[in-house]
Amino acid sequence: MKSVCYSVLALCFILVTGGSGGKNTQESKNMDQLQKENGIPVYVRTLEKRPFSTYLKYPAEFRAQRQSTAYAKIPDVVRKIKVKVGDRVERDQIIIVFSEDNAAYQQAKLGFESAEAAFTRVKALYADAGVSRQDYDNAKTQYEMAREGYKSASEMIHIKAPIGGVITQLYVQASVNVAPGAALFTVSNNDGFESQFYVTAEEIDEIKPGARVYIENKKERIEGRVTEISLIMDPVRRAFPVRASFACKPKSLVSGMSVDVIVETYANDKAIVVARNEIRRRGDSWIAYVQNGLTAEARELVVKREQGFTYEISNGLREGDVLITDVSENLSDGALIKVVDRAGLARGE
Numbered sequence: 001m002k003s004v005c006y007s008v009l010a011l012c013f014i015l016v017t018g019g020s021g022g023k024n025t026q027e028s029k030n031m032d033q034l035q036k037e038n039g040i041p042v043y044v045r046t047l048e049k050r051p052f053s054t055y056l057k058y059p060a061e062f063r064a065q066r067q068s069t070a071y072a073k074i075p076d077v078v079r080k081i082k083v084k085v086g087d088r089v090e091r092d093q094i095i096i097v098f099s100e101d102n103a104a105y106q107q108a109k110l111g112f113e114s115a116e117a118a119f120t121r122v123k124a125l126y127a128d129a130g131v132s133r134q135d136y137d138n139a140k141t142q143y144e145m146a147r148e149g150y151k152s153a154s155e156m157i158h159i160k161a162p163i164g165g166v167i168t169q170l171y172v173q174a175s176v177n178v179a180p181g182a183a184l185f186t187v188s189n190n191d192g193f194e195s196q197f198y199v200t201a202e203e204i205d206e207i208k209p210g211a212r213v214y215i216e217n218k219k220e221r222i223e224g225r226v227t228e229i230s231l232i233m234d235p236v237r238r239a240f241p242v243r244a245s246f247a248c249k250p251k252s253l254v255s256g257m258s259v260d261v262i263v264e265t266y267a268n269d270k271a272i273v274v275a276r277n278e279i280r281r282r283g284d285s286w287i288a289y290v291q292n293g294l295t296a297e298a299r300e301l302v303v304k305r306e307q308g309f310t311y312e313i314s315n316g317l318r319e320g321d322v323l324i325t326d327v328s329e330n331l332s333d334g335a336l337i338k339v340v341d342r343a344g345l346a347r348g349e
Contacts, residue, residue, distance in 0.1 A: 039338030064188030108153035115146035
């Protein structure tokens, strides 16, 4: 009795599963048949010419075109810093002061004061014909030499801005001992900026003088031009130095920042451009599908240039063509199509 029940159940299972498979097959056939009868649903867009460009990206340092760094000339202690980063300063403005009790400075100061007093006396005597011209000239020479010595000693103690501009770097703090040659601060003139980057031998022919360059971040994008291309390879980097200039005053970029410089290597303001997912590979060539009445028409393409996932097409498509943008496997040359919008509704319905 049990074996009979099991046989009945197995027969029912076969009938149920067989019936279900037949239903799925029938539905699949019906879908294929519907598409053949009504057309394959496709999305389209009308081609218009638009700008297309290719570019290369390089790391670089963004810096002022005119900037100067002051260095310590003697070993001493920083006593006072009169500015902070971001302050605008004039040329020869005192920025950092070292110890004024420095022996060399004090000696130069005393020598100058003594020579000045002696020259003042001799000058008065010379006016009354009390000393000879030779004595006057000797006193004047001693005074001028002492004055220059005092000036040099003073400049070693009172560090001045070498150019006018903005303080972009302070390398020391008050009460810190520094050695001769230590960098103290950098002044940048913000009338113009530049970046230098290095290009490989394989890429150097793609970059031309005057090419557009960009630097961009979340806050702004600034544009410049390639102004200098070296013909001599840097022996350390094994690459060619290239300099770009930016005649602007950026809001969020300051001299000394690390940036990425984008160099435009090719530009066409009126190009036919397609995305990678809008075309299909066929052997060694590319094809696209355009709307030709109620059917799809296959076009073989000539790709001129590519950048990322976009391609400039030089042959095979033209302005005004209605490009089928979703290249499905069911699509073929001459296939019946049904244009739908992004909401999935057939146009004209």
